Amino acid sequence: MDKIGPFFLPVLVLLIVIFGFTRKVQIFDVFVEGAKDGLESTFYIIPSLIGLITSINMIKASGALDVFTSFIAPFANKVGIPVKTIPLFLLRPISGSGSMAFINHIFSSCGPDSFVGRVTSVMMGSTETTFYAIAVYFGSVGIKNTRHTIPSALCADLTGFLMSILLVKLLF
Numbered sequence: 001m002d003k004i005g006p007f008f009l010p011v012l013v014l015l016i017v018i019f020g021f022t023r024k025v026q027i028f029d030v031f032v033e034g035a036k037d038g039l040e041s042t043f044y045i046i047p048s049l050i051g052l053i054t055s056i057n058m059i060k061a062s063g064a065l066d067v068f069t070s071f072i073a074p075f076a077n078k079v080g081i082p083v084k085t086i087p088l089f090l091l092r093p094i095s096g097s098g099s100m101a102f103i104n105h106i107f108s109s110c111g112p113d114s115f116v117g118r119v120t121s122v123m124m125g126s127t128e129t130t131f132y133a134i135a136v137y138f139g140s141v142g143i144k145n146t147r148h149t150i151p152s153a154l155c156a157d158l159t160g161f162l163m164s165i166l167l168v169k170l171l172f
Helices: 005-022 027-062 064-079 083-091 096-110 115-126 130-141 149-171
Strands: none
Touching: 005 027, 027 064, 027 130, 064 083, 083 096, 083 115, 083 149, 096 115, 115 149, 130 149
């Protein structure tokens, strides 16, 4: 497998080009049209992304995350939720990069093989950056009314959060 990996992408591109030539497709023109569509989509979703990034930075800088975590901590301790995972639970639906930074903090302070490290690993694999995905995908096609999408996605994130704790407790 190590010998095939470096050649996979160039061979795939070559096969696409060969397929285009056999079908008599103007490959460069189609490529330029696709790039143009991609740039149009990018410009269309930029306002949503700027708002999302600004709100993430405001939450982090204001200390609201720490205040909310300390408010929830007594309840979390009673029901068996690791307190160190609460900020991740709050950040994950908003920011993938913020979540990754927080996971690095958890791994360096608790270790990846600790209970908290395992819970955060499973949590990252079973939850989604809900608001980012909605901003990008709904924004790219011009949907402004998300209707039931956000509540449904947040319920799925909550389920992933709680199940990650339960499964790590049961399996490890």
